[in-house]
Amino acid sequence: MASSDCNKENRGSHPTGLVRVVARIRGFTNRERELAKSSLTPWISIQKPKGEASDAVTLSFEDQSASQKESCQVHYCYDQDENTDMMYSREIKPLVSGIFDGRDATVVAYGAIGSGKTYTIQGSEEKPGLAILAMDEMISTAERLGISVTISLYEIYQEHAYDLLNPERPTVMVLKDVQGRIKLKGLSQAPVKSVSEFCKTYLSASSPRKAIQKHATQLSRRSHKCLIVKFVTPTNSEVSHVGKMNFVDLAGYEDPRRKRSDCTKIAENNALSKSLYALQKVVLALNANESHIPFRESKLTHMLQDSLGGVNGLIFIACLNPSFCQDSIYMASLASRTYQGIRQSIMDSTKKTKSLNRLAALSSGKPRIPQSSSASMKKQTGSRMHFLQKKVSGATVIKGKKLFDEANNSKKYMKATSTSTSCVASTMKTETPDKATSTVTVPFFETTVNTETGDEATSTVTVPSVETTVYTETGDEATSTVTVPSIEITPPLEEESSVDAAKAAAPLKEVSEHASQKSLENQVDLSSEASCTTEALSLDKEGDIMDKENTVQYIDVGGSPPLCARLREISSNLKLVDSTPTCIDLPKQGNLPCDGQISAEPKDFEPRTPPFESGKGNERPYLNTPREVSKTCYCGTKNSLVQEYLRFVNSASKEDLKGLKGIGEKRATRILEIREESPEPFKSLEDLKDIGLSAKQIKGMFAMK
């Protein structure tokens, strides 16, 4: 391979992995210098703990409007005195080398209007940007290897892609070939043999505003500009596969809430927000190894699908204005979130490896303790912090959150996410710094299986032996073994209706002004509820023992449990009420256990005649059998369960909705769509038919056998 050695050498500047998030503060323009008259003082300060070798730097913004300091973190920030050449050799050169080893690379610049995105990506012939510098190197390497180079250039404007190399500006379609690879139909490719030829084509086609756009409205239109550099290897070439390189110059961001914007500007901004939001979601989902990657959430991510993830390189460049600019704070905040998310997933994967090692060690001999439910925690200091970090930066963090959170420092996050967390399966007190014991009751576990439709079939499994691992911030683990009596598997619900499938496959619709405004202002963080991740569920061959490594990422911090957990608890207790009537410990005073609280220790059931008090309005049915007792209990509980369920469906985030039985990606999306149309649209179980659930399925949810 052409550049393996070069790669090894250069990879040192990418120590944290294949995704980098950097910022760049643009230099002052001559006009800004003139206008300022006196000396221009920087409003962003950069803390680089290891100077140029820093791999985590903190940016602090002097927020003049709020007279407070905002801060955020990224891998690196290029100050005004660090030019494009420096940025190229540190950030882009390693990616260029990777191209000839078969990896794709993507460089994305985003930022507020006039923050230097085009200057950074494109530049000019006199002051070449990253694309021109990269092209110089790529063309000479390709020449040496006998490979030819082609370029394509397209624009994405409000979720529609147009070919910029064709003067007619035809629409570009995103299709998939039989191998599932993305094909951009209608996109021209132009061969380039030299940098000067490239510059001529690139600069004229990507700056068409004056030359080509005929109407005044088009002059100011904000769109993304994307350059693809591809390589064509001759059949006899020694190079088997060469990757491609994407340079993306995103449209400038401007907060429409702060400025009087016309409809077009709002729509443009919504389209940009959508792209940025989707891009961040995709990157975090890829990094977290999630099963569903939302590539289709925006045109940009859909078009870049092949180049993102895996061993491909990706760099985000958040361009920042050198003078006070609130929009730059938003952009830096977004960069910081991506950075935190990437770091968190790296931490998580390290922990996962540790946990698997532990599982292997445990399964090699240590006997399980039956009928016990104790857990010992070595170190619990900071476990809450771990959770908070997870919520702040993990892939799940962005769901339901405002895209550009003005408050990006950790203090604010702590405040925002310090709401209740606990789980039906495990309750742990985290106050004590050292050893602690926790009691764990496990009514059932839910395992999800992805079906072909992308939805989930849910099986409810009551496991005889469950092992729970809790991570503390320090990476220490606490293990608990729980034994419960029976195994029960409920069949999965039917697949979603084809109407939903068709809807999901339909092209992305234009974002309405109202809807996207709403999305920008959506500050409700429903994701603050705890999520339970179950992994590595395995049944042994005899079927006697079921071991489970359960990575619990929720810690009880003293509040109420999350809705999904409570729903599961009620649901599971109902199942127990229904299926094991002989184990119900009836209260002596005849008060029925309608609150769903079932004794963890099953006791012998002694049939008893409930006291009957006659009188007006005081008639009660005569309860003779355990089944009747259960039924009466069930009626009361069912109503509250249904109400709670509907409340949840009306308010939960997409990810939380997917935790519900029978609700997968498509139904969760449909619920969100319906909720956008009217608040709290699910008033009765009947309304669940709108998301494609059949009457039978709805009935089955709360039915008593």
Ligand SMILES: Nc1ncnc2c1ncn2[C@@H]1O[C@H](COP(=O)(O)OP(=O)(O)OP(=O)(O)O)[C@@H](O)[C@H]1O
């Ligand atoms: N690093 C820099 N040093 C000096 N001048 C710069 C730098 N970056 C950008 N500029 C100047 O700032 C101005 C705005 O830059 P540019 O057009 O690249 O911004 P942009 O973010 O692409 O704008 P838009 O949002 O309109 O697309 C230009 O005049 C450019 O020459």
